[in-house]
Every structure is written in C-alpha cells, then in structure tokens.
Amino acid sequence: MQEKYLTDQTALLDFLKILSQEFRLFTPKIKESVPNxxxxxxxxxxxxxxxxxxxxxxxxxxxKTFFTPAVExxxxxxxxxxxxxxxxxxxxxxxxxxxxxxxxxxxxxxLEGLAEDALYRQRxxxxxxxxxxxxxxxxxxxxxxxxxxxxxxxxxxxxxxVLNDGYIVSIGSSKGEExxxxxxxxxxxxxxxxxDGLRQKRENLCSRLNERxxxxxxxxxxxxxxxxxxxxxxxxxxxxMRTCVxxxxxxxxxxxxxxxLLADRKDPSGExxxxxxxxxxxxxxxxxxxxxxxxxxxxxxxxxxRFLKKFDFxxxxxxxxxxxxxxxxxxxxxxKIDIREVLKDLAL
Amino acid sequence: MKTLYTPIExxxxxxxxxxxxxxxxxxxxxxxxSFTTGQFIELTMPEIGEAPFTPSSDPNLKETxxxxxxxxxKMTSLLHQASKKISLGIRGPYGxxxxxxxxxxxxxxxxxxxxxxxxxxxxxxxxxxxxxxxNRVVLRYGARSPDDIIYKQLLPKWKxxxxxxxxxxxxxxxxxxxxxxxxxxxxxxxxxLDMQKAVVIVCGPPIMMKFAxxxxxxxxxxxxxxxxxxEKNMSCGLGKCGHxxxxxxYICKDGPVFTYEQLKDLHDIWD
Numbered sequence: 099m100q101e102k103y104l105t106d107q108t109a110l111l112d113f114l115k116i117l118s119q120e121f122r123l124f125t126p127k128i129k130e131s132v133p134n135x136x137x138x139x140x141x142x143x144x145x146x147x148x149x150x151x152x153x154x155x156x157x158x159x160x161x162k163t164f165f166t167p168a169v170e171x172x173x174x175x176x177x178x179x180x181x182x183x184x185x186x187x188x189x190x191x192x193x194x195x196x197x198x199x200x201x202x203x204x205x206x207x208x209l210e211g212l213a214e215d216a217l218y219r220q221r222x223x224x225x226x227x228x229x230x231x232x233x234x235x236x237x238x239x240x241x242x243x244x245x246x247x248x249x250x251x252x253x254x255x256x257x258x259x260v261l262n263d264g265y266i267v268s269i270g271s272s273k274g275e276e277x278x279x280x281x282x283x284x285x286x287x288x289x290x291x292x293x294d295g296l297r298q299k300r301e302n303l304c305s306r307l308n309e310r311x312x313x314x315x316x317x318x319x320x321x322x323x324x325x326x327x328x329x330x331x332x333x334x335x336x337x338x339m340r341t342c343v344x345x346x347x348x349x350x351x352x353x354x355x356x357x358x359l360l361a362d363r364k365d366p367s368g369e370x371x372x373x374x375x376x377x378x379x380x381x382x383x384x385x386x387x388x389x390x391x392x393x394x395x396x397x398x399x400x401x402x403x404r405f406l407k408k409f410d411f412x413x414x415x416x417x418x419x420x421x422x423x424x425x426x427x428x429x430x431x432x433x434k435i436d437i438r439e440v441l442k443d444l445a446l
Numbered sequence: 447m448k449t450l451y452t453p454i455e456x457x458x459x460x461x462x463x464x465x466x467x468x469x470x471x472x473x474x475x476x477x478x479x480s481f482t483t484g485q486f487i488e489l490t491m492p493e494i495g496e497a498p499f500t501p502s503s504d505p506n507l508k509e510t511x512x513x514x515x516x517x518x519x520k521m522t523s524l525l526h527q528a529s530k531k532i533s534l535g536i537r538g539p540y541g542x543x544x545x546x547x548x549x550x551x552x553x554x555x556x557x558x559x560x561x562x563x564x565x566x567x568x569x570x571x572x573x574x575x576x577x578x579x580x581n582r583v584v585l586r587y588g589a590r591s592p593d594d595i596i597y598k599q600l601l602p603k604w605k606x607x608x609x610x611x612x613x614x615x616x617x618x619x620x621x622x623x624x625x626x627x628x629x630x631x632x633x634x635x636x637x638x639l640d641m642q643k644a645v646v647i648v649c650g651p652p653i654m655m656k657f658a659x660x661x662x663x664x665x666x667x668x669x670x671x672x673x674x675x676x677e678k679n680m681s682c683g684l685g686k687c688g689h690x691x692x693x694x695x696y697i698c699k700d701g702p703v704f705t706y707e708q709l710k711d712l713h714d715i716w717d
Contacts, residue, residue, distance in 0.1 A: 175452075175453060360451055389516075
C-alpha cells in the first residue's frame with residue numbers, strides 16, 4: 099500500500115475536523131505539566147484547545163479501556179428483548195505500538211475461543227485506530243525487550259508518523275483505506291525520500307532505546323517461559339511481594355490483563371442484571387472458592403500467578419509473552435515492584 | 447439483547463434435604479436446556495450472585511435439572527434458605543463432560559467423596575441407561591459420617607442395579623452404622639475389576655481426590671485412565687474471565703473433567 103503524506107498541521111487539523119463529523123474523537127493531551135518530570139498524556143475527548151500534538155510515547159490508560167471498560171452491564175436477566183442501540187463510532191488518535199500489540203491478546207480472549215463477546219466486537223468494529231510512531235520513550239518503557247517495536251507495524255487502521263512539517267500516513271486496514279479514499283483531497287503521495295527519512299527516524303529511536311535497555315539487562319523474551327518453569331519455587335516471588343499492598347493496580351493498568359468478574363446487581367430502575375468488572379489476580383479473593391479454599395493464598399503465589407499467565411500460559415497458546423513493555427505496571431506500583439527487576443532476578 | 451452471560455429463567459420446583467448441610471434443588475428451566483453428564487452450569491440467585499455447579503440429574507431428563515449443593519458460602523447459604531417456586535437463573539452448559547464414548551466395553555470404577563457424589567450421580571444414571579455397553583460399574587463412596595451420606599433414598603435402590611457393585615464407607619461411624627468405617631481410600635483394595643480394561647472417575651474434595659489418585663496409581667491405574675472432576679471458581683464459563691486457570695488450561699473450557707495424565711506435571715493441582 100502506497101503511503102500518503104499530510105503536508106502540514108493545517109491539513110491534519112482539517113482531517114480531524116472531517117473525522118469529528120462521523121466519529122467521537124479522542125486525541126492525546128498532556129495531563130498536566132510538572133517541572134522536571136516527564137509529561138504524561140491522556141486520551142482527551144475532542145481536540146486539545148491548546149493545539150493538537152501527538153504524544154511522543156503511550157498515554158496513561160491502556161487502550162483496552164475503550165473496548166472492555168472497567169465496569170459494564172454484561173447481560174440483563176432472562177429473556178429481555180431490548181435492542182442493542184446504535185453504537186457510537188470512535189476515532190482514537192495517538193495509540194502506540196505497545197498498545198496495538200496488547201490488543202492482540204484482548205482480541206484473542208474476547209473474539210476467539212468458545213464464543214465471541216458481541217459487545218467487545220461492536221466496540222472494536224466501531225473504532226477507528228489512528229496510531230502514531232513513538233518519538234521518544236519513558237523511563238519505564240521496554241517494548242524492544244519484549245520484541246515489540248516503538249512504531250506500529252500492524253493492528254492500526256491508519257498510522258501517522260511525524261516527519262518534517264507533516265505526517266506520513268500508512269494504511270493498515272480496509273477501514274483506513276476507505277477513509278483515505280473518501281478524503282483524497284487532503285493527502286498527497288509520500289515521496290521515497292520521505293519514506294527514507296521515516297526509516298532513518300525509526301532506526302535512530304530504536305538504537306537509542308536499545309542502548310538504554312542494554313544497561314537494564316532484561317532477559318530475552320524468548321527465554322521467559324523457561325525462566326517461569328525454572329523459577330517456580332524461586333525466592334524471587336517472596337522477596338518482591340514484600341512491598342505489595344494488593345491494590346491490583348498492576349492488573350488494571352496492564353494492557354494485556356483481561357480478567358473480569360460477573361456480579362449480580364439491581365440497577366436504580368429496578369432491573370436485574372449482570373455486571374462485568376475488571377478483576378485482579380493480585381487480590382486475595384481472586385481464586386477463593388466457597389468454603390474458603392484458595393489456590394492463591396499468599397501474595398507470593400499471586401505475584402507468580404501474574405507472571406505465569408503472561409510468560410507461560412500465553413507463550414504456550416500464542417507463542418509470545420503477554421507483555422508489551424509499556425511499563426505501566428512499574429509506574430503504577432506503590433510498592434515499587436518492577437516487572438523488569440523480577441524477570442532479571444529469576445534469571446540470576 | 448441476549449449476550450454470552452444472559453441467564454435462562456429456571457423455577458425452583460422442589461428442594462430435597464439430603465443432609466444437614468446439603469440439599470438437592472430441582473430446577474425447571476423455562477427454555478430448552480440440555481447438558482451432557484459432567485458439564486457444569488452457572489446458577490444465578492437473582493441480585494445475590496452466581497456460582498458453578500455440576501448437575502446431579504440424568505441428562506436424559508429434559509424437563510428438570512437437579513443440582514445438589516452444599517451450604518458452603520454466601521450464595522449457597524442463601525440458596526439453602528430459599529423457598530420453592532422462586533425464579534433462579536441458569537446458563538451453560540459449560541466445559542467437557544465425562545467422555546462416555548471412551549468407556550464402552552470398560553470396567554468403570556467410580557470414586558466419590560462427600561457432595562462429590564452429586565456429579566457422579568448424573569454419570570451413574572447415564573451409565574445405567576445403557577449398562578449393556580459397559581463391562582462392569584463399581585462405585586466406592588465415602589462420607590464423613592452416616593449423617594453426611596447423600597441420596598439416602600436412592601442408594602438402597604442402586605443395590606438392585608444389575609452390573610453395579612457398590613460400597614459405602616464413612617470416616618467416623620455411629621452406633622447405628624453397620625457398614626465400613628475408614629477413608630474412601632481404604633475401600634479401594636481388591637476391587638472386582640479387570641485392570642487391563644479399567645478406567646476410574648474421581649470426584650470429591652481436593653484432599654480426597656489427591657489421596658484417591660495416589661492410591662489408584664498404586665493399584666495400577668494408568669494416569670490416562672484416571673478421570674478427575676476439577677473445580678475452581680469458574681465465573682464466565684467460557685475461558686475469558688481468567689479465574690480458573692491451571693497451568694495451560696482453563697477448568698471451565700478444557701475441563702472440568704481432566705485425565706490425571708493432563709494434570710500430573712502441573713504445579714499445585716490439589717490446592
């Protein structure tokens with residue numbers, strides 16, 4: 099597919115404006131600037147009044163929040179005949195490669211297997227993903243160590259890479275192609291020299307990130323399943339869980355974590371329904387059964403469970419670890435438990 | 447909109463007291479609902495919650511489903527207080543049940559502990575329906591005490607089932623108990639089985655399953671011929687919610703019936 103080029107910021111703003119007529123737009127915005135601290139970004143509904151600018155790295159919230167919300171009504175009781183309603187079309191700007199990689203796992207859970215989750219499918223189909231290259235990385239970023247590039251290669255509808263004054267536009271799906279064809283007048287064809295420029299930019303970022311990761315010495319991603327098997331009884335789990343306060347933050351903020359719980363509720367109108375909410379395997383009650391038996395009694399067992407799921411279970415089923423190296427779990431943890439350090443410790 | 451998790455309404459038609467802590471709930475689903483023996487359902491108590499149970503009735507009965515439930519937690523204690531005619535919800539069935547087709551021509555040993563006899567009752571009733579297919583069925587059941595034996599009305603009738611060899615033991619007897627006393631593993635010696643073509647199905651509390659399995663291996667069963675009904679806190683039933691993972695499996699979709707061969711190299715299977 100031939101790459102396109104948006105010549106300047108005005109062309110991009112025109113594009114955003116056109117899309118906003120059809121989609122509910124979410125675009126990156128700095129949460130709040132704190133001096134001497136790297137900026138954090140959020141998905142902002144609309145376009146930042148201070149001006150649109152792509153986030154140099156991923157935003158705070160994982161992209162899963164758009165497809166499998168923290169809490170949602172999953173079913174009404176018995177034979178309700180209500181219609182599903184008109185789905186909202188969403189366009190998401192600034193999704194990064196790590197989050198696109200993580201979506202592979204969410205899709206595997208909710209779209210494949212024994213049955214498809216129709217609500218998830220509906221949201222996926224009604225969302226236009228406009229991703230963008232990373233221009234920089236956060237202190238906690240380690241995507242390359244998990245085999246994930248800091249620029250999107252697949253999983254997007256459109257990808258925009260900042261180059262000079264404009265944006266190189268790559269098309270990743272028929273949905274994306276349709277949008278481009280519909281608004282052809284906004285784009286010109288990207289020149290080979292521009293594509294060379296993009297390649298150069300990507301290589302530069304990769305070598306900078308690789309240099310940083312070399313100093314961290316994270317075990318190779320294709321060795322992680324072996325580490326899990328060898329390290330089942332390692333002291334690592336006990337040592338690292340000492341500061342765990344069981345907040346579940348690492349699970350909730352994780353791009354690939356998907357566990358949920360169904361609960362029965364009566365809503366304010368008196369209607370009974372099943373509510374689906376995120377669950378966390380770091381919670382003491384995660385695997386407790388009636389009568390009190392609990393296969394994951396200790397925090398060490400639960401920490402190990404989280405790692406086994408990512409680096410053993412998913413490697414068995416999907417041939418790759420369910421970690422995209424976004425580092426969100428490191429940032430969120432009040433106990434300063436660092437996934438990279440846990441893996442390193444297991445490899446010792 | 448009907449989703450993956452929409453329950454079917456089922457009326458609680460009858461409640462049978464089995465023991466002081468165990469009752470059998472007879473449910474009449476308002477829509478067509480069928481299962482194969484060993485599969486489980488998610489049972490909803492409106493507003494309260496949902497939990498997984500394996501039906502204890504004959505899957506060939508299409509109108510009603512029996513579920514035998516121990517009062518063990520929040521939802522089950524409320525269920526034990528429930529009165530007849532209320533509406534419950536069911537969804538499923540989930541998982542892979544007992545592979546009856548693999549039992550044809552075999553000597554079938556069934557080992558149950560406590561309320562673990564519930565799914566096995568469904569299995570036994572399925573086997574009784576076509577006993578000619580199986581060489582022999584041997585039931586060994588253990589309960590904590592004579593009072594804790596479930597299906598007290600039914601078990602004496604099974605004595606007359608041709609081709610069934612049945613023995614019951616209790617961990618602790620009482621003056622009225624004339625039967626065997628000891629753990630269920632103590633009645634697994636000298637079984638009337640042709641070990642060359644025997645399979646065994648075990649269901650009970652984890653500790654009982656563990657020691658029964660060890661005993662069965664000792665008396666010559668091969669790991670691939672030992673079928674275990676595993677349980678965890680299955681919530682979605684479809685391999686999505688993540689609760690019942692054990693190694694590379696989800697109990698809800700890859701089980702709940704596993705061979706010991708599938709599980710033997712995994713960690714912490716009895717926890």
